[in-house]
Amino acid sequence: DQQVKQNSPSLSVQEGRISILNCDYTNSMFDYFLWYKKYPAEGPTFLISISSIKDKNEDGRFTVFLNKSAKHLSLHIVPSQPGDSAVYFCAASARGGSNYKLTFGKGTLLTVNP
């Protein structure tokens, strides 16, 4: 049973436009959410996170939105740059649980075209 879902395997965007990556979750115990970015031949790197007590968190060109009632979060990249081309993983954890294990989605490959 997949608890964190990224339903779009890939997304293609023009440079300068907005990229929107989506993520849905099913476990209502999840209360902390993260996005990781992964380039080929490298390990994933942390990008941005959001706690369930917030509905928005912004860091430069990256903004994450959380809709708890819909169990949905999204990552907005504005403006998109060719260097943003990578696989983006959504992840979630249940901090109220006995550990802080992360559950990852399957990833979305973002391609930003010059």
Add this chain to the structure above:
Amino acid sequence: DVKVTQSSRYLVKRTGEKVFLECVQDMDHENMFWYRQDPGLGLRLIYFSYDVKMKEKGDIPEGYSVSREKKERFSLILESASTNQTSMYLCASSFRGPVNEKLFFGSGTQLSVL
């Protein structure tokens, strides 16, 4: 900068061999993790450790074991390698405590079992 080092970038092994994947981190992190990444399946947690000599099963522990004799080192062991264990293996570490979901990943080991 945090550094998580995986001993091998590429490994080719034969079915039935015992395989050791080594991971070392230099930031005195309490938590260490082993994930595998497969196309279309995302990142799946194999094992994790919160302290020296402590280990807990992740989502897919079958066919694997781990060892953590020193805080900085976490080893993944494939007792008898099989072809379905061909994958990209990623080691990660994090602090225990607030925001310990921020994982630092190594560059990965691409293991091929023939």
